[in-house]
Amino acid sequence: MILSNKNAEIFVPDKKSIFEAITRTTHLAIAAHPDDLEIMAYDGILKCYKDKKKWFCGIVVTNGSGSPKSGKYKKYSYKKFCNIRKKEQKNAAILGKYGSVIFLDYASYDVKDTKNKNPTKDIQELLELAKADIIYTHNLADKHDTHVAVALRTIRATRKLPINIKPKNVYGCEIWGGLDWLCDDNKVIFDVSKNEVLAMKILSVFKSQTESGKKYDSATIGRRKANSTFLSFNKTDKVDSLIYAMDLTPLIKNKQLNIKEYILKYINKFKDNIMEKIESV
Numbered sequence: 001m002i003l004s005n006k007n008a009e010i011f012v013p014d015k016k017s018i019f020e021a022i023t024r025t026t027h028l029a030i031a032a033h034p035d036d037l038e039i040m041a042y043d044g045i046l047k048c049y050k051d052k053k054k055w056f057c058g059i060v061v062t063n064g065s066g067s068p069k070s071g072k073y074k075k076y077s078y079k080k081f082c083n084i085r086k087k088e089q090k091n092a093a094i095l096g097k098y099g100s101v102i103f104l105d106y107a108s109y110d111v112k113d114t115k116n117k118n119p120t121k122d123i124q125e126l127l128e129l130a131k132a133d134i135i136y137t138h139n140l141a142d143k144h145d146t147h148v149a150v151a152l153r154t155i156r157a158t159r160k161l162p163i164n165i166k167p168k169n170v171y172g173c174e175i176w177g178g179l180d181w182l183c184d185d186n187k188v189i190f191d192v193s194k195n196e197v198l199a200m201k202i203l204s205v206f207k208s209q210t211e212s213g214k215k216y217d218s219a220t221i222g223r224r225k226a227n228s229t230f231l232s233f234n235k236t237d238k239v240d241s242l243i244y245a246m247d248l249t250p251l252i253k254n255k256q257l258n259i260k261e262y263i264l265k266y267i268n269k270f271k272d273n274i275m276e277k278i279e280s281v
């Protein structure tokens, strides 16, 4: 397997061979930036953390060079900043006992360039090797262009997989903009209450972000708690921490399904729900 960028890297925390590390994957997340895995795919990280038969693999598509910088990070060169972000991602992988993390090292504009087929090709090759059961990526209504581009490349790559190695489920997870707006019967809900210490630990290693004026660690934990409490106004809280996702599996199972029409169905249901309420109360 040859990844397109010469600075692409496959990191294996427990030093197994790359082949063994990737082929043992059960839960795989494809994210745009270093730290997105920990924000959006904690369900997979948590499920694999204490189960010796399950392994989490994270694919980080860009080098994260474009994120806002402040304080001591402001004067860091492009290369130094990217290296720091990579190091932070590796630390999270060690703490979270991931099976592997793959840095594809694209710039954001490469991923958003619809003529550039390399990101899809790299993702497809890794998916073919990993044969994961569950895939997490960004959702189609995310506010961040690069996130949506990664979700689209992931859908394209997953659609190309032979039927016998297609994942059982593909989830579009929340980062820029929550998925609270999805109607409740359209929400995929992950209960991640179990190990909040680990959640905070792996979110807190990204100092280049949290000390650069973006408190993603506390914001992520807060969103999960808000999801839990605000899910239902007539039931008491049963769990502490929930992550929402959009089911993208039908797009993988049916290659003919139009992506724009698919997301419009969710939006229209949300709209209908609001209109109905306004007319009826």
Ligand SMILES: [Zn+2]
Pocket: 032, 033, 036, 144, 147, 175
């Ligand atoms: Zn991101």
